[in-house]
Amino acid sequence: MTDVIEVRNLTKRYRDTLAVDDVSFTIQKDTIYGLLGRNGAGKTTVMSILTAQNFATGGEIRIFGEQPYENTRVLRRMCFVRESQKYPDDAKPHHAFHAASLFFPNWSQELADRLIDEFQLPVKKRIKKLSRGQLSAVGVIIGLASRAEITFFDEPYLGLDAVARQIFYDRLLEDYTEHPRTVILSSHLIDEVANLIEKVLVIDRGHIVMDEDTDAVRDRAANIVGDADAVESFAAGREVIHRESLGRVTSITVLGALSADDRERLAVAGLDVAPVSLQQLIVRLTQHTRGDAPIDTVPTPDEGALR
């Protein structure tokens, strides 16, 4: 597999915070990546540096083997519409799409028209008067119809209702199948995008804490539920990243793939095994209180915490 993006020791320091801390990773060609993490984890910063919209404090990036800053050859093959994208004053969506058609060599007006229709986007209304969801739709349409070789989506679903989000996921997958490209999708609606993404990159407080195939991640942990004593005896010697009890019933999340042996033991003990959702796993890996509590001592997770 060819790497289209290579990042080595990338660091970004704002006045008093370290937004990205010595991060290294690569992005493969024609693959959909989920760039996941909490708000403020550094997702947007990383994407803006990769597209030369922002500047690194240290480290090195290579896009298609080249440095992207002021490099038309590289930039024209990428598309990054920010979540808080600004548009020219008095611009209407159709102006923005017309502009995109000038700059993205693979722009598909046909796809744009279809998406405008499906999102029911008013193309002749001024962008600054659009609702949050309609504003997101403008960015999503530019991102999809540009068919750029590397496309970044920065939390593209903000304000979109469930139907519109599904349209986005469906069209992305559909168009990706016909026109393979590299997609980097930043999101904190992890379970919604779990079926879409082939690779998971989790960024947490400026560090990459997970860089794996989505399928491998799912096997990384399991939920064991059942009688408290039996669960505890199974848990002995394993890394438990989460524990919940209700009366005699305990549920734990253990790290590590289960072996055939383990499964037999669980069956004999009458314990249930449930898969851990991607979201649960990532929540538990990136959950910490303000201090730096070790993962397994943190109290009950609140899935909403990741929102």
Add this chain to the structure above:
Amino acid sequence: MMTTDAAAPFAPSSLPRTPSRTLSVVRMQLINRQTYIWIPLIILGGAFLLALAVYAMLANAGVTGPKYGGGAQAPLWYFGVVGIQALTLTFPFSQAMSVTRREFFLGTLLTAALTSSILAGIAVVGGLVERATDGWGVNGWFFGLPWMWEAGPLGALLVNFVAAMLFFVIGFWAATIYKRFGGIALTFVLVGIGALLIAGMWLIGRLDAWASVLGWFSTVGVVGLSLWGLVLAAVLAAIAFLTLRRAIP
């Protein structure tokens, strides 16, 4: 770790070379013609009609002497605002269009030059009509202010063009400083420039040189003044470009 593979395929077939992305920036700026063309024209037309109405009222009231109005400068202030918005709003958008800062800068200045030329052209045509009709029949002068026309229509064209460019560049320059270094820095710069101007005036007064300074202005003439204005615009544009090179949308 480095893959040369990814760098190589700039296959002409898959990547048609667009003639110039700088020209595409001009087209992008003009997609919505309202900003650069219609609004300045509406402002100019509105100011002109208002001035004409006032001249007519004065003529009715029996004022027969020449009447001069400064309304032709009205679109210039708007050009300053357009210069600001070109940076605060259109620059971030151009970044989403994967345009380099250099392409954005050159294309935007080219757009400003284009629209400044249109505005200057209209002002000169207006001035010629004004002369032919002896101030629209009421001895009222809107475009053809004497000092602007002292070097003829070409001089008037130049001074109108430079004035519009200068206003645009000042707005653009100030907005780049603001974007890159923040409001406080811009305030300090503007106050600093104000202080320098005052200090200069004090120095001129101290040297008793006002007569020679004003004399210089009259000897250099409208063309010389325009060319100095162009130099100032070029300097500000160069500073804006260097500032923009590290600006974040």
